[in-house]
Amino acid sequence: MFENTKAFSGFSVDDIPKAKQFYSDTLGLRVSEANGMLTLHIAGDRNTLVYPKADHTPATFTILNFPVDDIDSAVDQLAARGISFERYDWTDEKGVFRKGGPPIAWFKDPAGNILSVLQPA
Numbered sequence: 001m002f003e004n005t006k007a008f009s010g011f012s013v014d015d016i017p018k019a020k021q022f023y024s025d026t027l028g029l030r031v032s033e034a035n036g037m038l039t040l041h042i043a044g045d046r047n048t049l050v051y052p053k054a055d056h057t058p059a060t061f062t063i064l065n066f067p068v069d070d071i072d073s074a075v076d077q078l079a080a081r082g083i084s085f086e087r088y089d090w091t092d093e094k095g096v097f098r099k100g101g102p103p104i105a106w107f108k109d110p111a112g113n114i115l116s117v118l119q120p121a
Contacts, residue, residue, distance in 0.1 A: 010049030013111035058112030071119040
């Protein structure tokens with residue numbers, strides 16, 4: 001039934017203008033706005049819908065992963081743009097998990113949703 005449908009995902013935020021600024025200015029994504037919602041235009045024709053929700057509760061899981069060639073460089077560049085990385089017992093001083101699986105670092109958008117950068121093997 002859906003084998004030829006170009007499905008897409010979406011997530012909620014509590015403030016569309018803040019989300020637009022973060023995803024376009026801070027992360028450098030192409031973002032469009034229509035009907036009070038945002039579309040994140042991600043490489044590979046993987047658009048993601050961002051919609052407002054008055055009673056938004058941040059996701060407790062990673063909603064968007066950004067593969068990068070060099071995790072340390074990406075973390076440094078994002079930190080220079082004001083992003084703070086989450087620190088867990090299993091991450092190093094930069095907030096990078098390096099103990100199995102791909103190196104990965106988590107951070108939050110202005111609505112508190114969890115995002116990551118990861119360096120595929």
